[in-house]
Amino acid sequence: QVQLVESGGGLVQPGESLRLSCAASGSIFSINVMGWYRQAPGKERELVAAISSGGSGTNYAQSAKGRFTISRDNAKNTVYLQMNSLRPEDTAVYYCNYRGAGDGYNMNYWGKGILVTVSS
Numbered sequence: 001q002v003q004l005v006e007s008g009g010g011l012v013q014p015g016e017s018l019r020l021s022c023a024a025s026g027s028i029f030s031i032n033v034m035g036w037y038r039q040a041p042g043k044e045r046e047l048v049a050a051i052s053s054g055g056s057g058t059n060y061a062q063s064a065k066g067r068f069t070i071s072r073d074n075a076k077n078t079v080y081l082q083m084n085s086l087r088p089e090d091t092a093v094y095y096c097n098y099r100g101a102g103d104g105y106n107m108n109y110w111g112k113g114i115l116v117t118v119s120s
Helices: none
Strands: 002-007 010-012 018-026 032-039 046-052 058-060 068-073 078-083 092-100 114-118
Touching (some): 002 092, 018 032, 018 092, 018 114, 032 078, 046 068, 046 078, 058 068
Parallel strands (some): 010 114
Antiparallel strands (some): 002 018, 032 092, 046 058, 068 078, 092 114
């Protein structure tokens, strides 16, 4: 009942930046948590960053702290991930995630994923 569409991925060189966007549509509950996960080849999917609907609560992976910033625009139902100082180890498929308070945050909704490649 919730659709997520990611954009902004691509190929960049080490040290460069990218900004990912995720637009949500459908049965969106006003109180929710949205975030970004990533999965690199041969690795499990891991949390990169998450943010509450009020914007006051954020959570980052240790590898993302100081380099990545998550934000959201509730009027547009969109969450962003600004990624600076990118490293080759950031290469992964990045997935947008949504969980709403309407079902007690029970159901995970996922985007299709977008590829970020950091390489020389």
